[in-house]
Amino acid sequence: MSSHDLAQMRPRRFTANGPLKGRIRVPGDKSISHRSIMLGALAVGETRVTGLLEGEDVLSTAAAMRAMGATITRDDSGMWHVHGVGVGGLLQPQQALDMGNSGTSTRLLMGLVASHPITATFVGDASLSKRPMGRVIDPLSTMGAEFTASPGGRLPLTLRGLSPAVPIEYRLPVASAQVKSAVLLAGLNTPGVTTVIEPIPTRDHSERMLRGFGAELTVDVAADGARIIKVRGEAELKPQDIVVPGDPSSAAFFVVAALLVEGSDLVVENVGLNPTRAALFDVLRLMGGSIEELDRRDVGGEPVADLRVRHSLLTGIDVDPAVVPSMVDEFPILFVAAALAKGRTVTTGLEELRVKESDRISAMRAALELAGATVTETEDGLIIDGTGGDPLPGTAEGTSVVTHLDHRIAMSLAIAGIASKRGVEVDDTRPIATSFPVFESLLESARA
Ligand SMILES: O=C(O)C1=C[C@@H](OP(=O)(O)O)[C@@H](O)[C@H](O)C1
Numbered sequence: 202m203s204s205h206d207l208a209q210m211r212p213r214r215f216t217a218n219g220p221l222k223g224r225i226r227v228p229g230d231k232s233i234s235h236r237s238i239m240l241g242a243l244a245v246g247e248t249r250v251t252g253l254l255e256g257e258d259v260l261s262t263a264a265a266m267r268a269m270g271a272t273i274t275r276d277d278s279g280m281w282h283v284h285g286v287g288v289g290g291l292l293q294p295q296q297a298l299d300m301g302n303s304g305t306s307t308r309l310l311m312g313l314v315a316s317h318p319i320t321a322t323f324v325g326d327a328s329l330s331k332r333p334m335g336r337v338i339d340p341l342s343t344m345g346a347e348f349t350a351s352p353g354g355r356l357p358l359t360l361r362g363l364s365p366a367v368p369i370e371y372r373l374p375v376a377s378a379q380v381k382s383a384v385l386l387a388g389l390n391t392p393g394v395t396t397v398i399e400p401i402p403t404r405d406h407s408e409r410m411l412r413g414f415g416a417e418l419t420v421d422v423a424a425d426g427a428r429i430i431k432v433r434g435e436a437e438l439k440p441q442d443i444v445v446p447g448d449p450s451s452a453a454f455f456v457v458a459a460l461l462v463e464g465s466d467l468v469v470e471n472v473g474l475n476p477t478r479a480a481l482f483d484v485l486r487l488m489g490g491s492i493e494e495l496d497r498r499d500v501g502g503e504p505v506a507d508l509r510v511r512h513s514l515l516t517g518i519d520v521d522p523a524v525v526p527s528m529v530d531e532f533p534i535l536f537v538a539a540a541l542a543k544g545r546t547v548t549t550g551l552e553e554l555r556v557k558e559s560d561r562i563s564a565m566r567a568a569l570e571l572a573g574a575t576v577t578e579t580e581d582g583l584i585i586d587g588t589g590g591d592p593l594p595g596t597a598e599g600t601s602v603v604t605h606l607d608h609r610i611a612m613s614l615a616i617a618g619i620a621s622k623r624g625v626e627v628d629d630t631r632p633i634a635t636s637f638p639v640f641e642s643l644l645e646s647a648r649a
């Protein structure tokens with residue numbers, strides 16, 4: 202990091218300040234927000250979106266779709282209006298598409314561009330520029346797109362789409378909703394049927410929303426449990442009114458905070474509980490966490506409930522690696538919960554965490570150690586010996602944990618700080634705006 206970047210960093214010490222009480226509502230789901238803008242931009246007519254996450258990642262998606270011809274505005278009531286260009290109608294962007302910190306924007310938009318007769322250059326920040334794009338370059342090349350990528354299949358990269366593209370049948374070599382979605386989105390403007398075979402289920406927002414927008418999409422389950430997803434190309438998408446449920450990945454920080462801080466009794470309203478996303482709450486219950494679902498309902502085709510969370514003494518467990526895809530972004534905050542549990546928590550099967558905004562296994566090991574936790578790093582996870590409910594010591598004066606431009610590391614360590622004796626100094630809070638711009642103000646209001 203240059204001295205200029207260091208000067209811009211926004212450090213903060215997060216300290217204990219009493220229990221979390223009352224009711225809060227977290228912003229809209231990031232995955233659904235991205236897809237609302239993308240699919241709205243491909244429909245003919247006006248899609249209206251309520252509860253869109255106005256985080257930096259989603260704004261990167263919106264800027265890119267504007268650069269490719271969609272009209273996207275926000276009115277004074279907070280509703281977003283997307284006027285699409287129709288499948289096949291994306292325009293050549295005049296400048297490089299800046300994806301900021303967002304893997305989802307990059308990989309899904311690469312899918313869209315791949316089957317349009319346009320060329321686009323994708324750039325991103327230092328974190329995104331280290332992340333592997335070969336996983337989408339491979340299937341999209343088979344469909345006919347051409348790539349010039351930086352070494353290791355990384356950004357900046359230039360993609361020349363092919364129209365008509367070639368439909369493929371693709372078996373996912375890695376459990377990734379982004380790769381699945383990239384191929385399905387490329388399939389939208391490809392004649393014939395594009396098939397993705399998913400041996401291990403990942404979040405299914407793309408499938409649900411593509412159907413909602415009127416695409417012909419089927420899902421079958423093979424004898425070995427794999428999901429076979431087929432989308433018919435040259436689709437005509439119909440504009441939708443979308444209500445985005447609250448993001449379970451954002452709710453996770455407050456749920457764990459209320460479990461860890463003595464005297465807490467907090468309701469987190471309107472939390473999306475799609476089974477392909479909500480495994481953290483099941484794992485925390487297995488550890489002894491009091492998390493009650495109130496008023497389970499349906500919002501925009503997704504199951505939603507209010508979660509009432511009360512302070513609980515957690516017990517360490519071996520986390521079943523089968524649940525990893527349904528809580529892949531929640532491991533950093535689960536590690537914090539484990540650090541205060543009674544006994545040992547063992548996690549395995551987390552290789553994918555090493556290629557997120559940071560290497561989340563090693564970043565969390567280093568940060569939790571600095572905060573006084575007992576942690577062992579393995580190839581594919583962490584082993585954590587908890588305090589038995591006592592607050593963590595916290596970071597020493599003048600020592601801060603390193604977030605590596607990773608919003609989830611920053612927020613996880615903020616929660617570790619409010620459950621610690623001395624507090625935890627986070628080196629940079631700016632990345633939080635990636636997914637949860639109101640995180641710090643909500644934390645204050647829950648503790649008021
Ligand atoms: O499709 C999506 O919206 C996402 C998929 C996941 O990534 P992978 O596909 O890399 O697992 C997840 O980590 C990311 O935050 C959002």
Ligand SMILES: C=C(OP(=O)(O)O)C(=O)O
Binds near residue numbers: 306609
């Ligand atoms: C991994 C994440 O996002 P993305 O891949 O979109 O950068 C995340 O939000 O934790």
